[in-house]
Amino acid sequence: MPPEERFLPRFAAEPPQEEVPYGRWEGRLRAELLAGLPALQAGETEVGEPGEVLWYPDRSWHGRTYVPATCPTTSEYELFGYVRFVAGGDGREPSDFSAHLDFTDETAARNPDWQLDLCDEVIGSWRGHAGAVAAMTLVWGHPLVSGARIATAELAGLAVDQCELDNERFTLIAPDDYRHDLLEIAVFDGRGHELARESLYATDADEREEQLQGEGDDHDAAN
Secondary structure, rough: OEEEEEEOOOOOOOOOOOOOOHHHHHHHHHHHHOOOOOOOHHOOOOOOOEEOOOOOOOEOOEEEEEEEEEEEOOOOEEEEEEEEEEEOOEOOOEEEEEEEEEEEEEOHOOOOOOOEEEEEEEEEEEHHHHHHHHEEEEEEEEEOOOOOOOEEHHHHHOEEEEEEOOEEEEEEEEOOOOOEOOOEEEEOOOOEEEEEEEEOOOOHHHHHHHHHHHHHHHHHHHH
16 A cells, blocks of 8 residues: 555544443542532633533543533533543553533524534644644534434544444544644434534634624725
8 A cells, every 4th residue: 555645643542432321420420520510600601500411422542531521501501521531440440530621602502503513622632744733632512413323523534533423422532733634523324425514613714704704894884
């Protein structure tokens, strides 16, 4: 085979290994995740009280396991984040727990045009050719279209991670923002037909387009 044209990490994370959390394990993860809620509630925004936590497939990378989650609140915000830990095994219990938690008012209920509901957080970096750095990014979400079976992360048209949906949810770990290339997330049905696709930067691009349109309107008005 010829040398690869684009040298970057592909399928770097382990596929999901565990079932959706339940029982005492779910309680432990929920407690770790929501430990950061009082700090959010102490801010100026009335975040509200948490509802049911929805857990997404686990993924392991760089010696740590990540279990992402989302959670609606009574104030119609959405909490999102993940619990990270060192997996157990051979009689050892999971250890070294930490969590990240944030909230947003950009929810699927307020955006009926969405086809994918996505969350993402940078969890590390990877140094590539000539010092270029990729942001290793945890992405989790669910499709808002029916029939999806597989989710992929793609960078410049190259698949860099893949995850089977579990309870209509998926988790990916993939390099992003590498040599000016940005991640796109796509979902496919069981026959490999693409059902939906979204850039992690769609909102930023839309905001920039609106800003440029506004500047153009101001210019026209001035003339």
